[in-house]
Amino acid sequence: MEDLKKLYDAILTGNFKIARETTQQALAAGIDPQALVQQQMIPAMDEVGRRYEANEYFVPELLISARAMKASLELIRPLLAAKGAEPAGRVVIGTVKGDLHDIGKNLVAAMLEGAGFEVIDLGVDVSPEKFIAALNERHATLVAMSALLTTTMNSMKTTVEAIKAAGVRQKVKIMIGGAPVTQKYADEIGADGYSNNANAAVALARKLVAA
Amino acid sequence: MTSVLAQLLGPGLVITDGAWGTQLQAQGLQPGECPDGWNLTHPDRVRQVAQSYVDAGSSVILTNTFRSNRITLAGHGLADRVEEINRAGVAISRSAAGARARVFASMGPTGKMLMMGEVTEEEVFAAFAEQAAALHAADALVLETMTDLEEARIAVRAAKTTGLPVIASMVFDSGKDKDRTMMGSTPEEVAGVLAEAGADVIGANCGLGMEDYIPVAQRLRAATSLPVWIKPNAGLPELVDGHIVYRTTSAEFARLAGGLKDAGVAFVGGCCGTSPAFVRALHAALLA
Numbered sequence: 407m408e409d410l411k412k413l414y415d416a417i418l419t420g421n422f423k424i425a426r427e428t429t430q431q432a433l434a435a436g437i438d439p440q441a442l443v444q445q446q447m448i449p450a451m452d453e454v455g456r457r458y459e460a461n462e463y464f465v466p467e468l469l470i471s472a473r474a475m476k477a478s479l480e481l482i483r484p485l486l487a488a489k490g491a492e493p494a495g496r497v498v499i500g501t502v503k504g505d506l507h508d509i510g511k512n513l514v515a516a517m518l519e520g521a522g523f524e525v526i527d528l529g530v531d532v533s534p535e536k537f538i539a540a541l542n543e544r545h546a547t548l549v550a551m552s553a554l555l556t557t558t559m560n561s562m563k564t565t566v567e568a569i570k571a572a573g574v575r576q577k578v579k580i581m582i583g584g585a586p587v588t589q590k591y592a593d594e595i596g597a598d599g600y601s602n603n604a605n606a607a608v609a610l611a612r613k614l615v616a617a
Numbered sequence: 618m619t620s621v622l623a624q625l626l627g628p629g630l631v632i633t634d635g636a637w638g639t640q641l642q643a644q645g646l647q648p649g650e651c652p653d654g655w656n657l658t659h660p661d662r663v664r665q666v667a668q669s670y671v672d673a674g675s676s677v678i679l680t681n682t683f684r685s686n687r688i689t690l691a692g693h694g695l696a697d698r699v700e701e702i703n704r705a706g707v708a709i710s711r712s713a714a715g716a717r718a719r720v721f722a723s724m725g726p727t728g729k730m731l732m733m734g735e736v737t738e739e740e741v742f743a744a745f746a747e748q749a750a751a752l753h754a755a756d757a758l759v760l761e762t763m764t765d766l767e768e769a770r771i772a773v774r775a776a777k778t779t780g781l782p783v784i785a786s787m788v789f790d791s792g793k794d795k796d797r798t799m800m801g802s803t804p805e806e807v808a809g810v811l812a813e814a815g816a817d818v819i820g821a822n823c824g825l826g827m828e829d830y831i832p833v834a835q836r837l838r839a840a841t842s843l844p845v846w847i848k849p850n851a852g853l854p855e856l857v858d859g860h861i862v863y864r865t866t867s868a869e870f871a872r873l874a875g876g877l878k879d880a881g882v883a884f885v886g887g888c889c890g891t892s893p894a895f896v897r898a899l900h901a902a903l904l905a
Contacts, residue, residue, distance in 0.1 A: 461792050464801025466732055504649025506692040509730055509764075516733075530692070531649075556854050556861040557638075557648035586854050586861065594856070 420470025633886030790824030820846030851890030863890025
C-alpha cells in the first residue's frame with residue numbers, strides 16, 4: 407500500500423513529523439498496528455542498520471531514524487499494550503559506577519527504543535545496587551552496561567558479580583559496550599555479549615532475549 | 618599566522634606532549650575521580666606530570682583542563698569552580714614550562730550531544746567561551762578529542778573570542794576505513810568547516826594509533842593550508858590480567874611517526890597510552 411511505504415521512507419530518512427502523521431493516518435484508516443510495525447517500521451530500521459554497516463549512514467542518521475521510529479511507536483505502543491502485546495524486551499541500561507560518559511549509552515538506548523524495546527535508562531555513574539534494584543522492580547530481562555574509560559570498565563565486572571550475588575543472574579542477560587570493551591573482556595567477566603556500536607547492539611539484544 | 622605559532626614553526630616539526638590521565642593515575646588519581654579537580658587539590662602532582670614532559674623535550678605542553686568546561690564539570694559537582702580550575706591549570710603548566718616550552722591549554726568536548734537536544738548551541742558556546750576566557754594566560758588553546766564537527770565549530774568560535782591562536786583537533790575512528798569522525802565527517806569536511814570557523818591549526822587525536830593516523834594526516838595536509846597537529850594513541854588498549862595495556866612501544870611509535878613528518882605535519886605528540894618516553898623517542902627519531 408502506497409501510503410504505508412511513506413512510513414517506511416519517513417523512518418529511513420529520519421523524518422519524525424511524517425512518521426507520526428503517517429502513523430496517525432494509518433491507524434485512523436483501521437490498519438493493524440502490529441502489521442505497521444512488522445511490515446514497515448522494523449524493515450525500515452533494518453535498512454538503516456544495513457546502511458550504517460555499509461558506511462552510507464553514520465551516527466546522526468541512526469539517531470534521526472531512531473527518533474522517527476520512536477515518534478511512531480509512541481502512538482502504536484498503547485494500542486499494542488491494550489491487546490496484551492509485550493515489548494520486544496525490557497532493558498535496564500546505564501553507564502557504570504565512576505563513569506559519567508553517556509553519549510554511547512544514549513545512542514544504544516535510542517536504538518533499542520527504536521527497535522521496540524522498553525528501555526529503563528538509569529543514567530550515568532550507576533552502582534551495582536541501582537542496577538539490581540531496577541532489575542527487580544521492573545522485571546527486566548536484559549542489562550546493558552556502558553563504560554568509556556579503561557579505569558571504570560572494572561565496574562562492569564563488579565556489577566556482574568553483584569548480580570550473581572543477588573541471585574538474579576539466571577533471570578537476565580547482560581550485554582556490555584564502550585570504547586575499551588572487547589569480546590574478550592565480556593567473556594572474562596561473564597557477560598553474555600558485547601557490541602562495538604549502537605546498531606550491532608540492537609541485533610545483540612534481539613539475539614539475547616530470543617535465547 | 619599568529620606570532621606564537623610563527624615563532625614555534627620553523628623548518629622542523631614541533632614535538633608536543635603525551636597523555637596526562639595515565640600519568641596522573643600513576644600519581645594516585647583514583648578511577649572516577651575528576652583529574653581536573655587536582656589542579657586545586659594536588660597541584661604539586663599535576664606539576665610533576667607537566668615537568669616530566671618539559672624534561673622529556675616537549676616544546677609545547679598542554680594543561681590539565683580537558684574537562685574544565687561548565688557542562689562537564691557539573692557532572693563532578695565542580696561547575697562553580699570553572700575559573701579557578703582553568704587558571705590553576707595554566708599556572709601549573711606555566712611554572713613547569715618556564716622559558717623551555719609553550720603552554721597550550723586543553724579544552725575537551727562537553728560530553729553532551731547537540732543533535733539529541735541534550736544541550737543547546739547557546740549553552741555550548743557560553744561554556745566554551747567561559748572556559749577559554751579563564752585560560753587566557755596560555756599561549757594558545759587546543760580544542761581536542763572533538764567527535765562532533767558542529768560542537769567543534771562552536772568551540773572554535775568561542776575560543777577565538779580570546780584572541781589566542783586556536784588548534785582544533787578531532788577524533789577519526791569511525792567508518793570501515795577509520796577515516797571519519799563519530800558523526801561521519803571526513804578529514805576534508807573537518808578542515809573546511811574548522812578553518813572557516815577561524816581555527817589556526819587543524820588536527821586529529823585519540824581513537825587511532827600512529828599507523829592509522831598517517832593517511833588522515835595526509836588528507837588534512839592536502840585539504841588545508843593551515844598547520845596540521847596530530848596526537849595518536851599508543852595503539853588500542855588491551856586488557857591483560859585485569860590491567861589495561863597499550864601495546865605500541867615508544868620506539869615503534871617514533872619510527873612510524875616518520876610518516877607524519879613526510880606528510881608535512883607541523884605538531885606531533887601522543888594521546889592515550891603515551892608517556893614522556895614517547896616524547897624522548899619522537900625527539901630522537903624526528904629531530905636528530
